[in-house]
Amino acid sequence: xxxxxxxxFVATIIFLPFCGFSQILGYTKATDMDVNGIFxxxxxxxxxxxxxxxxxxxYRDSTSESGLNETYYYSSxxxxxxENGVFETFNIKTSKFAVYTAKxxxxxxxxxxxxxxxxxxxxxxxxSHGNYSLSLNSIDEPLMFxxxxxxxxxxxxxxxx
Numbered sequence: 445x446x447x448x449x450x451x452x453f454v455a456t457i458i459f460l461p462f463c464g465f466s467q468i469l470g471y472t473k474a475t476d477m478d479v480n481g482i483f484x485x486x487x488x489x490x491x492x493x494x495x496x497x498x499x500x501x502x503y504r505d506s507t508s509e510s511g512l513n514e515t516y517y518y519s520s521x522x523x524x525x526x527e528n529g530v531f532e533t534f535n536i537k538t539s540k541f542a543v544y545t546a547k548x549x550x551x552x553x554x555x556x557x558x559x560x561x562x563x564x565x566x567x568x569x570x571x572s573h574g575n576y577s578l579s580l581n582s583i584d585e586p587l588m589f590x591x592x593x594x595x596x597x598x599x600x601x602x603x604x605x
Contacts, residue, residue, distance in 0.1 A: 475583050477601070478550075479523065479534055479541050484583070484603060487529045490514065497523075497541075532603040543587065543599055553599060557591050 474486035481496055482488060493516060494500075502517035511528035521541055524533040536543070542550035547563040560578060561567050568576035568589060577586035583603075590598035 476546070477543065477580070477583060477587070478545055479531075479536070479543055481545060482531055484531055484601065486531055488525065488531060489529055493525070533601060535598065535600040537598050543601075551596065551599065553596050555596050557589060557594050557596055559596075560589075 474483040477484045482493065488496075490503075493514075497516070497518065500516040500518050503514070504517075505512060505514045507513070508526075510526065513527075514525045514529070516523045516525075518538075518540060520537040522533075522535045523531070523541075525531050526533075534541075536553055539552045539554045542552045544550045544563070544565060547565060551559055551563070551565075557568060557576060566578055566580070568578045571577055574590075576589040576591055578589070579586045585601065585603055588600045589596050590600075
């Protein structure tokens, strides 16, 4: 019995660093940016996404070396999850989805561009290509807005998570 305990102890000591490193390398932390309650960087199952957003008009999945990649289509809105459920990218073209919902209901397509600063997210910057970008402290990549006549017509975000 003493020998078995020693073997288990030694095996645990040997494999513990590998378990710890794999968790650290695979860990992604949810940010404070959400789309209708699902947070960028958070990890979700298909059932959780459908429970929160409803059934998509189309759903596609594929597998890569980093795991399951999923794309949910809701009309012309596209929301992508990678690495087995990590929410990383979206392109919103309808008013169905709001971004940063904790901030006075968030920002939607159809809102004036001035709403971004009005709810305290900062001042969007007009880029040379005509889109607006909003850089946020907690996220490296900017949130992008396509605007026509001062009205938001598209919101997109592409993460490197």
